Amino acid sequence: MPEPLRILDPDGRLVAASPLDSAEIRRLYGAMVAARTYDRKCTALQRQGRLATYASFEGQEAAQIGTAAALRPDDWMVASYRDAAAMWFHGYPWLNLLLGRTGDERGGSPPEGVPVLPPSITVGAHMIHAVGLAWAATLQGEDRVAITYFGDGATSEGDFHEAMNFAAVYATPTVFVCQNNGWAISLPRERQTASATIAQKADAYGMPGVYVDGNDLLACHAAAADAAALARQGGGPTLIEAVTYRVGPHTTADDPGRYRTDDEVEEWRDRDPLERVRRHLEAAGEWDPAWQQQLEEEASADLEAAVAEAEELEPPGPGDVFGGMFADLPGHLAEQRRLLARDRGEG
Amino acid sequence: MAELNVAQALNAALDTALAADPQVMLLGEDVGRTGGVFRVTDGLQRKHGEARVVDTPVAESGIVGAALGLAIGGMRPVAEIQFLGFAYPGYDQLVSHVGRIRHRSRHRFTAPLVVRIPYGGGIGAAEHHSESTEAVFTHTPGLKVVVPSRPYDAKGLLLAAIEDPDPVVFLEPIRSYRAVREDIPDEAYTVALGEAAVEQEGGDVTIVAYGAAMRDARAAAADLAATGVGVDLIDLRTLVPLDAATVLESIEKTGRLVVVQEGHRTAGFAAELAALAAERALYSLAAPVERVTGWDTVVPLRRAEHHYIPDAARIMAAARRALDA
Numbered sequence: 001m002p003e004p005l006r007i008l009d010p011d012g013r014l015v016a017a018s019p020l021d022s023a024e025i026r027r028l029y030g031a032m033v034a035a036r037t038y039d040r041k042c043t044a045l046q047r048q049g050r051l052a053t054y055a056s057f058e059g060q061e062a063a064q065i066g067t068a069a070a071l072r073p074d075d076w077m078v079a080s081y082r083d084a085a086a087m088w089f090h091g092y093p094w095l096n097l098l099l100g101r102t103g104d105e106r107g108g109s110p111p112e113g114v115p116v117l118p119p120s121i122t123v124g125a126h127m128i129h130a131v132g133l134a135w136a137a138t139l140q141g142e143d144r145v146a147i148t149y150f151g152d153g154a155t156s157e158g159d160f161h162e163a164m165n166f167a168a169v170y171a172t173p174t175v176f177v178c179q180n181n182g183w184a185i186s187l188p189r190e191r192q193t194a195s196a197t198i199a200q201k202a203d204a205y206g207m208p209g210v211y212v213d214g215n216d217l218l219a220c221h222a223a224a225a226d227a228a229a230l231a232r233q234g235g236g237p238t239l240i241e242a243v244t245y246r247v248g249p250h251t252t253a254d255d256p257g258r259y260r261t262d263d264e265v266e267e268w269r270d271r272d273p274l275e276r277v278r279r280h281l282e283a284a285g286e287w288d289p290a291w292q293q294q295l296e297e298e299a300s301a302d303l304e305a306a307v308a309e310a311e312e313l314e315p316p317g318p319g320d321v322f323g324g325m326f327a328d329l330p331g332h333l334a335e336q337r338r339l340l341a342r343d344r345g346e347g
Numbered sequence: 348m349a350e351l352n353v354a355q356a357l358n359a360a361l362d363t364a365l366a367a368d369p370q371v372m373l374l375g376e377d378v379g380r381t382g383g384v385f386r387v388t389d390g391l392q393r394k395h396g397e398a399r400v401v402d403t404p405v406a407e408s409g410i411v412g413a414a415l416g417l418a419i420g421g422m423r424p425v426a427e428i429q430f431l432g433f434a435y436p437g438y439d440q441l442v443s444h445v446g447r448i449r450h451r452s453r454h455r456f457t458a459p460l461v462v463r464i465p466y467g468g469g470i471g472a473a474e475h476h477s478e479s480t481e482a483v484f485t486h487t488p489g490l491k492v493v494v495p496s497r498p499y500d501a502k503g504l505l506l507a508a509i510e511d512p513d514p515v516v517f518l519e520p521i522r523s524y525r526a527v528r529e530d531i532p533d534e535a536y537t538v539a540l541g542e543a544a545v546e547q548e549g550g551d552v553t554i555v556a557y558g559a560a561m562r563d564a565r566a567a568a569a570d571l572a573a574t575g576v577g578v579d580l581i582d583l584r585t586l587v588p589l590d591a592a593t594v595l596e597s598i599e600k601t602g603r604l605v606v607v608q609e610g611h612r613t614a615g616f617a618a619e620l621a622a623l624a625a626e627r628a629l630y631s632l633a634a635p636v637e638r639v640t641g642w643d644t645v646v647p648l649r650r651a652e653h654h655y656i657p658d659a660a661r662i663m664a665a666a667r668r669a670l671d672a
Contacts, residue, residue, distance in 0.1 A: 076420070078416075105450060105451055105452075105453055106453050108451045108452040108453060108455070109452050109453040109454065109455040110455065112455070117419070117448075117452070117456060118451050118452050118456075120444075122439075122443050122444075125408075125412065125439060125440065125443055125444060126444070128408070128409055128412030128413055128415075128416065128440075129412060129415055129416040129419065129444070130416060131412075131413055131416055132412065132413040132414065132415055132416015132417040132418070132419070132420060132424075133416040133417075133419060133420040134416075134420075135413065135416065135417055135420070136416065136417045136419075136420025136421055136422045137420060139372070139398060139417075139422060140370075140420075140421060140422075146416075158408065158436075159408060159409075159412070162404075162406045162408055162409030162412070163409065163412070165404055165406065165409070166403070166404065166406070166409050166413055169404060170401075320453070324449060324450035324453055324454065325449065325450055325488060325489055326449070326489070326491075326512075326513045327449075327454075327457070327512040327513055330541065330587075330588035331541070331588055331589075331591065331592075332587070332588050332589060332591070333588075335591075
């Protein structure tokens with residue numbers, strides 16, 4: 001196995017020059033704390049029956065925030081259901097993410113101008129959308145990039161092949177970020193592919209592949225910044241494999257005890273991506289417990305407000321359901337809406 | 348004005364759209380250099396450039412998925428799948444994402460794209476090249492499904508489909524590509540989606556068909572008319588959204604309904620029309636609804652294909668049964 005690209009070692013020491021100044025590292029650390037607060041809150045809310053099934057991203061905050069922070073605000077993002085940290089960092093509000101998890105499609109409509117598609121629930125089929133978006137930007141003379149997030153499991157889908165191939169053939173400005181978190185529900189990474197790394201698959205498509213420590217915020221940022229710069233200059237796509245670990249279950253409906261050991265999880269908890277940055281900041285005199293408490297309290301307050309807003313919203317009515325299908329309500333859907341009203345004794 | 352066949356009319360529509368709107372682009376297998384296996388895109392890459400008429404790798408899911416990204420990103424992609432029998436890998440993108448993105452994002456992100464697919468039998472092609480599985484698409488939420496039968500409609504419907512703010516599956520009847528010619532205006536015009544055409548009026552029996560089956564339906568209607576039977580002949584042109592009003596109005600007048608489809612019989616689109624008649628025009632019916640369809644078999648190859656594809660004789664016989672009931 002190759003050595004992954006690393007800038008911050010597990011003890012929080014720089015092993016290469018930091019691409020970011022300390023103010024920016026502090027900002028990204030704050031975002032990671034907020035994301036983890038959201039993640040834990042969602043799991044708690046699901047346990048209370050207030051959210052539908054939830055897919056935790058705990059342990060993957062550096063891979064998501066680090067790469068998302070390398071983007072320009074107008075760059076497209078096409079992510080999966082486990083990528084809320086990246087989506088939120090790129091402008092998709094907590095309210096929208098929470099609404100989605102309450103089972104309300106209105107969460108899928110971020111504020112105008114936020115270039116983030118609603119999360120893909122199917123595994124792998126969304127990567128090609130980022131290829132199309134990047135291609136559209138090029139055709140329209142824009143230098144926007146499209147980033148797409150997916151897991152190690154998604155690389156087994158034929159969709160991965162088609163997306164990688166199209167991106168390379170047309171040299172679209174697409175950044176592929178594979179968060180290899182070790183497990184696709186119960187299937188371990190080594191049973192997913194016989195390739196030594198996922199990054200090496202990039203060779204076959206004719207694009208650069210970067211193997212990076214996915215729990216290293218600075219390395220993830222550097223890899224994505226390089227990929228975005230290359231793409232923006234017309235250099236085409238890059239595949240980044242961020243090696244990380246899904247500390248939580250696949251979703252709140254999953255029991256990881258059936259397929260992996262607690263020892264393995266504990267080993268990865270020791271490589272926690274937040275703790276690594278915290279140690280780095282503390283050693284530099286840039287972290288103290290009071291600031292930590294402040295970050296957590298601010299994140300909790302923001303989330304409480306978003307949860308309250310989501311729960312106070314009236315559920316979607318039939319008008320939302322039928323009216324969401326086409327630009328104009330066609331006759332057959334108007335008729336079906338009438339039938340529903342009739343069956344409910346309303347028409 | 349020029350006399351064109353269906354393939355030429357479609358070519359003219361694409362040429363018009365490419366010239367009028369810089370966001371319009373074509374993508375698909377062999378659509379550029381060779382002009383497509385049926386030559387529908389002949390000459391368009393030379394005229395409009397390789398960036399706008401794009402030869403793609405052989406990957407139907409990739410073609411449809413890329414088209415969705417392009418559409419969300421502001422383009423107006425018109426994708427071509429070579430044959431309906433090869434569209435199924437791309438169906439995942441249609442059912443899982445293309446038909447859903449507007450609903451999923453409550454109108455924030457939309458998919459104004461067209462997927463053109465040659466369909467149907469009658470040319471003695473290889474396996475997978477003669478499918479009529481339009482009901483797969485009509486059963487899929489969020490897609491409009493259009494099936495022209497003649498050159499004038501082919502151009503007008505395709506231009507309407509390209510202008511439409513929602514995704515359209517545009518099924519092109521292979522055996523009608525070069526079968527008939529019509530005078531086609533040189534300029535742009537549209538034929539509205541969701542509007543059937545009443546091609547012939549008569550009070551005795553309603554024959555409803557679409558796409559390739561219209562030629563046989565026309566032949567049957569002409570023969571019936573020659574024997575003094577009044578036929579309302581309806582070309583649906585668009586399956587989704589269906590022009591139910593035109594069909595119902597005709598059933599109320601004639602009391603007899605014959606539906607023709609080349610697709611497999613069970614749960615085909617003809618069944619939807621029979622259900623429409625049963626639910627909303629039962630008391631107007633003077634005879635059982637007659638379905639003239641393909642069978643629940645694989646479409647046979649060249650030497651046995653005629654056992655499968657509905658022809659004018661079967662349509663005539665169905666109309667006679669309805670009239671004699």
